[in-house]
Amino acid sequence: MISNDPRAPWLPRVPHPADSSTLPIYMAIFFVLGLVGFAAHGLADGGEALVIASIVSGVFFTCFLILFAIYWTGYLLKGHAIWQAERQAESDGPSTGQ
Secondary structure, three states, rough: OOOOOOOOOOOHHHOOEEEEEEEHHHHHHHHHHHHHHHHHHHHHHHHOHHHHHHHHHHHHHHHHHHHHHHHHHHHHHHHHHHHHHHHHHHHHOOOOOO
């Protein structure tokens, strides 16, 4: 049962994904690894190495795109939450008699 006691222990709030530096770092790492895999694709000698390099670079670029989508979705949701809080603060302001 959830307590309404203001002294109830709550979990600490984690930073918003758009505020965290972790996702952009992982995005950069996967992008660079994708470029390295793509460069290995060009340096491949045999047909089998070409296929493996293509798959590896594709996986790294896919990871980059997934993280990019997560980061920008979080960024947009954060902006929307800020806008919504400002709009709510404006509507809760002093009455002007209109």
